[in-house]
Amino acid sequence: xxxxxxxxxxxxxxxxxxxxxxxxxxxxxxxxxxxxxxxxxxxxxxxxxxxxxxxxxxxxxxxxxxxxxxxxxxxxxxxxxxxxxxxxxxxxxxxxxxxxxxxxxxxxxxxxxxxxxxxxxxxxxxxxxxxxxxxxxxxxxxxxxxxxxxxxxxxxxxxxxxxxxxxxxxxxxxxxxxxxxxxxxxxxxxxxxxxxxxxxxxxxxxxxxxxxxxxxxxxxxxxxxxxxxxxxxxxxxxxxxxxxxxxxxxxxxxxxxx
Numbered sequence: 001x002x003x004x005x006x007x008x009x010x011x012x013x014x015x016x017x018x019x020x021x022x023x024x025x026x027x028x029x030x031x032x033x034x035x036x037x038x039x040x041x042x043x044x045x046x047x048x049x050x051x052x053x054x055x056x057x058x059x060x061x062x063x064x065x066x067x068x069x070x071x072x073x074x075x076x077x078x079x080x081x082x083x084x085x086x087x088x089x090x091x092x093x094x095x096x097x098x099x100x101x102x103x104x105x106x107x108x109x110x111x112x113x114x115x116x117x118x119x120x121x122x123x124x125x126x127x128x129x130x131x132x133x134x135x136x137x138x139x140x141x142x143x144x145x146x147x148x149x150x151x152x153x154x155x156x157x158x159x160x161x162x163x164x165x166x167x168x169x170x171x172x173x174x175x176x177x178x179x180x181x182x183x184x185x186x187x188x189x190x191x192x193x194x195x196x197x198x199x200x201x202x203x204x205x206x207x208x209x210x211x212x213x214x215x216x217x218x219x220x221x222x223x224x225x226x227x228x229x230x231x232x233x234x235x236x237x238x239x240x241x242x243x244x245x246x247x248x249x250x251x252x253x254x255x256x257x258x
């Protein structure tokens with residue numbers, strides 16, 4: 001596979017992931033977590049080449065020594081490969097995939113109240129992002145959203161489809177031209193990625209999600225803030241209800257197996 005330098009957009013999103021890491025981590029572990037999360041979400045893909053150590057350390061606001069510690073941890077996990085020399089650097093080597101067991105346990109152990117709170121926050125971020133995007137999005141933003149919506153509809157693999165949906169939500173926030181909203185959306189999507197277990201969606205559900213995506217894009221394209229906000233909130237609420245439904249099913253199954 002040909003290695004390609006990551007885009008400015010991907011680097012910007014990687015930087016916005018700062019603050020999403022669990023409390024208590026040292027700086028080197030925080031950076032490792034940022035990069036791992038970017039891989040999990042599909043922001044960084046297999047074959048992507050990271051910036052040089054000096055450039056990446058400067059962008060992240062850390063010392064080259066701290067960055068090398070982070071990269072060493074990622075190499076140990078087999079996520080990156082580093083070569084030296086003028087054409088050297090670190091390249092993403094594999095996609096992170098949480099197992100069904102990991103995802104099921106995390107979703108089962110997350111309370112209904114917590115899921116509802118996450119859904120409320122997501123709906124608030126999504127609706128305001130869509131509202132602002134309807135006023136501020138440029139043609140490139142709209143084209144990117146359209147591409148993500150079509151790729152989500154055409155993707156058969158449920159894991160890839162979930163990553164595409166997450167990227168769609170982040171892209172709406174990017175189109176809002178608000179860095180704070182984008183940062184909030186990105187960090188929330190990173191958390192939600194660990195809750196969506198690999199249960200294949202029914203074709204009817206997939207069709208509904210595709211229609212909801214297109215409703216958001218169409219409203220943004222038509223410069224209709226109210227319609228964009230309403231469509232984005234409906235989409236977020238639908239996905240929250242799906243998560244809660246799956247959580248309750250897993251909880252019941254655990255009780256029956258006990």
